Structures are given as C-alpha cells and as structure tokens.
Amino acid sequence: MLEIKNLHASIEDTPILKGINLSIPDGEVHSIMGPNGSGKSTLARVLAGEDVYEVTDGSVIYNGKDLLDMDPDERAREGLFMAFQYPVEIPGVSTKYFLRAAVNAVREHRDLTELDAYEFLKMVKEKAEILDLDTSLLDRSVNEGFSGGEKKRAEIFQMAMLDPGMCVLDETDSGLDIDALKVVSDGVNALRDGTRSFLVITHYQRLLNYIVPDRVHVLMDGRIVETGGRELAIRLEEHGYASIEAASA
C-alpha cells in the first residue's frame, strides 16, 4: 500500500508537484497520465528519491513506513522499483554482475540468503523465460549499446529479478514501436500477481490498451485533476488533455 498525501516538490526553487494525493492499494495498477511538463516524471523520481528534487511538504507512506525518510537505495530494498524512462549506461560493468549485486542487496534486506553464482543463473533463466528475453544481453555492460527496446526490456527484467512490491514505470512506452511495446507490456502483465502494485506513468493511452489499469489519474500542473476508470484514458485519447483543462479551469 502506497499512500501519498499533499505531496509538494520543487526543483531549484521551482515548484513542480503542488499537492498530490494518491493511494495505491496492494495488487492494483494505477496510471498517471498528463501532458508534457505536468510533473509525471517528477512524481516518479521523487518517489524513487532523486536528490535534485526537494520535497517541500506532504508525506509518502509505503507499507507503513515513511518513504521520504529513506535514502534511494533503502527505498529500493524496501521494495520500490522504478523502471527508468532513460536507463543509464554503466560501461565496463556486466549486467549480470550488477544484477547479482542488486538482487543480493535486496535479499539481504529481506533476511534471505545470498544467491551464489549457480542459484543466480538459475533465477536468471527462469525470469528470462517468462519475459522471453535473450540472456546474451546480460553479458554486456549495463545498458551500453542497447537499443531503445532492449533497454526497456532489460528494465522489466530487472524488475522481475528484484521482486518489488511497488513498481513505478516512468514512460516505459516512450520510444518503443508497437512490437516492442507489446513485448514490454506482456512482461509487466506477467508480473501482475494480485499483490504487487504498479504506477504506470504515460503520455499516451495506447500503453493502457496492453497494461489495463484499475484507476487512471490525470496530472496537470502538479495536481491530480481527475480520477476515473479506464474509460477516462479513452476519453483523453479522443478529446485530448485540452478538454480536461477546459473542464477544470
């Protein structure tokens, strides 16, 4: 359960989030939609704890714990995962090496035993099958020279490996063609298990054709201006954000 209350955040003294209220119960998929510059990605990054953003007011409680009080790595170990809009390249560090370190950091936090190389590779194989991922990608440096589609698939694969309780997808559909979009969505859907929650951030409705949300929230100028079911997303596709802007003005 993620509970965001009256969240305000700024970057270099410019307010971006101006009072977000949102609660995501376990097992639900919520989508945040909004025009460019509305604060969608800022919300994702504030939740993950990127320090260029300053939280000026409000609270975020995740599974009863104060998320804002934790460092980014602690949040991750507590079960918050963010799929990046632009996954970062780390030259010279193999994806497998990195991922094993990450998986074991999370496992240690959960009082699980460290995976040895054999157990880790077994897990890689299992999860790769579910997501239909070519594991040769994992021998390459983290995200280095990956195509746009490969990067996004690798993000979803990492998500599967780390077994988070709360997944934030930051415009995962951007830059994907329709085939890649379908592959990535299938991956996400495979991870929907009734307890894991998702916050799917997107500009376009089309992603929601594949990842069907329980709730849709429209974010404009740092506030949630409308909340509804899936039909809200469809309405947005037909009439554009301007229709809501006009209605809420």
Add this chain to the structure above:
Amino acid sequence: MPEDPNLALDNWAEQTDYKWGFVTDIESETLPPGLNEDTIRGISARKREPEWLLEWRLKAYRHWLTMEEPEWAHFPDHDWRPINYQDISYYSAPKSDDDRPKSLDEVDPKLLETYEKLGIPLEERAALAGVAVDAVFDSVSVATTYKGKLKEAGVIFCPMSEAVHDHPELVKQYLGHIVPPNDNYFAALNSAVFTDGSFVFIPKGVTCPMELSTYFRINALSTGQFERTLIIAEEGASVSYLEGCTAPMRDENQLHAAVVELIALDDANIKYSTIQNWYPGDENGVGGIYNFVTKRGLCEGDRSHISWTQVETGSAITWKYPSCILKGDDSIGEFYSVALTNMKQQADTGTKMIHLGKNTRSNIVSKGISAGNGQNTYRGLVKVRPKATNARNYTQCDSMLMGDRCGAHTFPYIEAENDTAVIEHEASTSKIGDDQIFYLNQRGITPEDAVSMIVNGFCREVLAELPMEFAVEAKKLLEVSLEGSVG
C-alpha cells in the same frame, strides 16, 4: 679501496671520522643525513661491493651533481618545495627484531583494519605490519621452498645485493644497460645510492614456474627508498613479476626514486605488474611520499614482448613513465595503467613507446581517476624511428572525474619518422555521473558500492591484465582509496 669489504668499511669509518656508531652498533645503524662521496663509499662498503660498482656509483653521483631537478611535470596545485637532498639519510639497515612489534596486538589498529578490508591473508598481515617475522611464521622456510622450485628451473631470483656477489658477470653486463646512470636526475641519484632491489634472470627457453610475487611480498618489504631492479629474460624465456602490495606501507622516507630495467631477448616475454599504495599524505596535502620512478624495458630480441601493468593509488606525488624500447623486429610493448588521485595527490604518469624495429606494435591503455582535490596527468610519447617500417600504436586514454575540485590532463606526444607508421590516439573524459549512482541506488545498491562498481567498470581492461589474486585486491584497493569521496 682495498678489496676486503670489512677492511673497506673500517677504513671508511676512519677516513670520515665517523662518530655515530656506524661500525659498533651494526644492528640499528643509519647513516646520518647528507649526501657526498663518502656517503656513497659508506653504502658500498657496508654492502661489501666490488670496486667496479663503487666506481659506477661515484660516476653516477658526479654526474648527478651536474644535473638539475626536473620541473616539467604538470602539478597545477602543488606548492612545490625543492627537496633538500642533504636532509635525507641514504642508508638505513633493516630494524632488528628487538625494535619491531612482537605481535599484531602492538600494531596500529587502523592499519589492521585496512588489511582486513583489502582481504590480505592473515599470515601476511603480520609481515606487512613489520612484526618480527619469526614470531609469526618461519619465513625462511617459505623462502626456501620457493627458492628450491626456482632453482630447479634455473631461474635466478634474489636481492640485487646478493646478485652483485653471486652473479657479477650478469649484473656488470646489464646494470644501467637500459637506464644509464646519467639518464635523468632521479636515475642518477638512484645509481649513486641504491640500496637494494630484485634481480631476476630467466634462462633460455624457461617459463618461470610461478608468479614472482608472493615471495616478493613477504621478503622484500624493506627495499623501499632507492630500489634497483633488473630482470633479464633470455631467448624464449617468460616471466611474470609483481611488485608492491595493496597494503598501505608505513614509510618515513619521503623521497622514493626507484629504477627498474627489463631486458627481453628473442621471443622472450616479460610481464611486470605494479601495485603502488605508498602513503598519500593527509587531506591537506601534508606528508606523503614523492615517488619518482624510472622504469624501462628493452625488447632487444625479435618477437619479444614486454608488458607493464600498474595500479597507482598511493604517494603524494608520482612521476612514472614505464617505457618500452622496441628494438627487435615484430616486438610488442604494452602499457596498462590505472592511476587514482584523491585528496591532494598529484600523479603525472604515462609511458614511452620507442619503435626502432620493423613491424613493432605498441598498445597503451591509461585510466585516470581524479577525486577530491587530486590532479591526474597522462603524459605519453609514441616515437617511430625511420627504420621502424609498419609500426603500429594504439593509445586509449580515459579520465574520470569525481566532484568538481579535481583535474585530469592529457599530454600525448607523437613523433612519426616513418611513413608507414599507423598511430591511433583515443581520449575521453567523463564525470562519474550522479545519474549512474542514482540508477544503481534505485536497484538497492549503496552509494559506496555504486561508486566502486562504476570505477571498477571504468578500469576493467587494466584490471584484467593483473594476475587474478591481485586483480581482486586491486579492486578492493580502489574502493578503499575512494572511501568518503562520494556525495
């Protein structure tokens, strides 16, 4: 000088009116500070050296007097004070066991903590911390085991001072062959006052049966200040030598001026790896070692191969350019380097690849990491002489910056005198990205682990050149050296 070394010693003491117990208290002797011909005679006599070597030293000293301390290195921030060479003591015998700590309980806990972090084997920690070795384990027997194995293969591996007596013809032939005593200011100084170092001889066709490293770590700890090393690989011979240690060395000597010479004959292969972690000084740049080293290899024979690998994380100032003279046709020279500067450390390091023979190839991979107020300079020369037809060089020179108070500088010099030469130079400078650290954090990895992962990735090609066990230690060393530089 008379030939009998003991007599020589007595004579010297008389002649110089020496009053500080050099002769009487032989266990704890240290020459008083100062450098003149008598100092050199004293060192030579103490080491019972033959006349020719004393003359060689004196000649070097006389030449040194005519030279000027170099000032060309790029140390933008250093308040350079000239070194007072008369303040240095040029001979200090190893401490007797009575003066050493008796057990690890008497050793600075901070030092032990670092050994722990670096994963240095327990039995080696004591030796490194200067504990009287006999109290911990029998180093003599360890040494004997190694020696037996090497002897069987025909390999000579001994202290230089021993080689002077046991293998004078080899030492005489090769000492100063690659780095002549008048080569540069610090090489001249080293030639005049060197105390010890290693001598390695691998006979024709022999592959040295072990890495010359473990043995070295335990036995050659006190060769510090003016080291002199000579490695000769005959036709078809092969050897891998590792000097230094990841453990921080507590050393009171501020000036280090080592000379290393390598000679590879036809089809010989020498791999020389260094891990340097001398005391870097404190955060304000107070103290620390000045490390002024001359290292040079001669690929004398056809198809010979010399490879330098270095991980440099210590010393307040480092000047070091391990070089290869590619004289034999089809010979290969390589240089792989990681230099890390933190706090107020300054490193000016690189290599020289001198192509003389046909089809000679050289490969340079340099990784500089600057953190804190550190300044890191790559300085490299690739020179292709007129007869070096079809010479090839590839240079890759990458710098990584952490924070905004450090600096990275690159000075490549290229001189091609043969039209067929192909020389490539690639350089990059990157800042360790907050976005990279954040990305790894978001996967549950702590900021410290994130930085070491990124840095190790950056250095991967160089670390891959190290013998396995040392690669592991080198990775940890980079972590420890960067501790506290995040954020």
